Amino acid sequence: MRAILMAEASSPLRVQSRKGLEHDAGRDGWIEQIFSMAITGYKLSQIVEHAFKNITLVIFNYDRCIEHYLFWSLRRLEVTLPDAQAAIENLNIIRPYGGLGPIFRDSGSNLVFGAAPQNNLWGQIDRIRTLTDNEVMHDPQKFSAAWEAAQLVIYLGFGFHPQNMSLLANHSLQQRRAVKVLATTVGMPPSSELRTSLANVAMTTEPKVELHDMTASKLLSDLRWRINSFVG
Structure with a gap:
């Protein structure tokens, strides 16, 4: 978990100011392509409720790049912070091997994207599984x-x-x-x-x-x- 947080912190998607991502961070990547397709045809007032409803993401990685990038992409469109957070929290995401947890500070048991590794990470190791584990974590x-x-x-x-x-x-x-x-x-x-x-x-x-x-x-x-x- 420590290595994943450090990788998030050193990625081009890290937040360097209150304005969010750097202007071109991730704009040539595949998550931007998904975001662009998802919001096409919707008015700003419709995006939060409708843009992602037909998409289910099955993610085998532990990082939260998708949630993080989509959140800041919504903010880039001037979607309000509460609405952008609600859209991300309602994403249809299935993580067979678990993940690091919510990225938002007011969510229970959160770990902010790229947060400094904590000393008590061993107490949160039950959030993830590995390829050799027989038990999966999705519904x-x-x-x-x-x-x-x-x-x-x-x-x-x-x-x-x-x-x-x-x-x-x-x-x-x-x-x-x-x-x-x-x-x-x-x-x-x-x-x-x-x-x-x-x-x-x-x-x-x-x-x-x-x-x-x-x-x-x-x-x-x-x-x-x-x-x-x-x-x-």
């Missing part, structure tokens, strides 16, 4: 419901580790459906086995699975109109 029913409702599944920077793939396949779907799957596979050779595995996890057919040798940011940018057609 299986919420996870299964998200899979059942999904019309589009996107893997961004995912390592396709067998245990994580098995975890993703642990849902209640019984029949194949027409869900679309997009996955970044930077540096990986074309693999029919991976395509088959992703189709089986999502309970879809192999022609519905697309593997793209590109970064997360480029995939979201280049395929933006197609992604919007699924989740808009």
Whole structure:
């Protein structure tokens, strides 16, 4: 946990003033692409309630970069602090291995993004699990419901580790459906086995699975109109 907090503190997304992020921090990244697509078509007064309602994020990392960046992006649009915080607290996020906890100071058991490591972190170690732990920390029913409702599944920077793939396949779907799957596979050779595995996890057919040798940011940018057609 100490290493994660230190990584947050040294990242380009760290807050250096009360104004929030540096002007260009993260603006060329994949979270900005998600944010841009999510808010498109909504008036400022509608963003908090509606922008993220069709998105579920399954996050295997422990850091809070997504929550942190989306919060300050909302503030960049002059969404009020309480409304921006409410939007982030209501995000549909599933963390199978847990996380460091809330980023807001008035949330219970919070750890501010990039906070100085505390001496009592061992007392908070139960917030996270590792790949070798048998117990996961997410709500299986919420996870299964998200899979059942999904019309589009996107893997961004995912390592396709067998245990994580098995975890993703642990849902209640019984029949194949027409869900679309997009996955970044930077540096990986074309693999029919991976395509088959992703189709089986999502309970879809192999022609519905697309593997793209590109970064997360480029995939979201280049395929933006197609992604919007699924989740808009």
